[in-house]
Amino acid sequence: MTKRIYSTDSYARAMTATVVRTDVDDNRVLLDQTVFYPGGGGQPPDAGILTIGDDQLAVVRVTQDADGVWHWLDGGLPSAGTTVEGRLDWERRYKLMRTHTALHALCGVIWRRFESPVTGGNMEPGSGRLDFDIPDWSADDLPLVQADLNEELVRRRQIEVSFLPRDAADNDPSLIRTKVNLLPKTLTEVRVIDIVGLDRQADGGTHVNETGEVGAITIPKAENKGRGFRRIRVSLAE
Numbered sequence: 001m002t003k004r005i006y007s008t009d010s011y012a013r014a015m016t017a018t019v020v021r022t023d024v025d026d027n028r029v030l031l032d033q034t035v036f037y038p039g040g041g042g043q044p045p046d047a048g049i050l051t052i053g054d055d056q057l058a059v060v061r062v063t064q065d066a067d068g069v070w071h072w073l074d075g076g077l078p079s080a081g082t083t084v085e086g087r088l089d090w091e092r093r094y095k096l097m098r099t100h101t102a103l104h105a106l107c108g109v110i111w112r113r114f115e116s117p118v119t120g121g122n123m124e125p126g127s128g129r130l131d132f133d134i135p136d137w138s139a140d141d142l143p144l145v146q147a148d149l150n151e152e153l154v155r156r157r158q159i160e161v162s163f164l165p166r167d168a169a170d171n172d173p174s175l176i177r178t179k180v181n182l183l184p185k186t187l188t189e190v191r192v193i194d195i196v197g198l199d200r201q202a203d204g205g206t207h208v209n210e211t212g213e214v215g216a217i218t219i220p221k222a223e224n225k226g227r228g229f230r231r232i233r234v235s236l237a238e
């Protein structure tokens with residue numbers, strides 16, 4: 001298994017690692033540890049560079065399976081046992097961390113106002129959307145939600161990461177803010193992201209340390225997808 005450095009230190013942007021296995025068919029390597037997030041929970045995988053000796057290879061894709069985290073490379077594969085240096089496209093990743101955190105804060109303010117669960121979501125660096133089940137939404141709610149959100153972000157709320165045994169997580173339904181429990185049955189430990197005082201949920205992604213880092217947020221629109229289904233989009237100011 002790959003040690004997932006991003007899981008406990010989302011600010012780590014580089015690592016030294018050893019190639020554990022190679023896959024010639026897909027031109028990818030499994031590493032013993034990594035700062036590269038393989039994607040999930042609406043957050044896309046990281047991009048960056050692996051340096052092997054004098055060669056710099058672009059990491060064009062990152063995926064995970066039961067064996068660990070695979071780094072798909074553009075260029076010649078290093079062999080197992082090789083030491084490599086990995087470096088993230090940090091500008092892109094940090095924007096994803098800010099965007100991801102903004103979406104959690106949105107979850108929190110929507111929950112407070114409507115007690116509505118999230119039904120879906122997606123993001124790219126700088127913008128994202130969440131889907132909610134909000135039967136009694138009106139157009140007047142959009143500026144109110146945007147104001148709520150920005151008010152919470154400037155409070156510089158701390159964001160804490162912790163790990164719970166699976167049983168404890170299963171017995172805390174408030175943790176699973178999505179409508180369906182999407183956690184794989186095989187997961188023995190659940191990672192919890194807590195925007196202290198605002199939103200707490202099971203999550204594998206990368207977030208900032210305090211909400212002030214997100215900056216100002218605009219909500220350009222909330223689309224009505226029918227029968228209470230609202231798709232709310234958020235954008236970072238810069």
Ligand SMILES: [Zn+2]
Nearest residue numbers: 041100203205
């Ligand atoms: Zn999340």
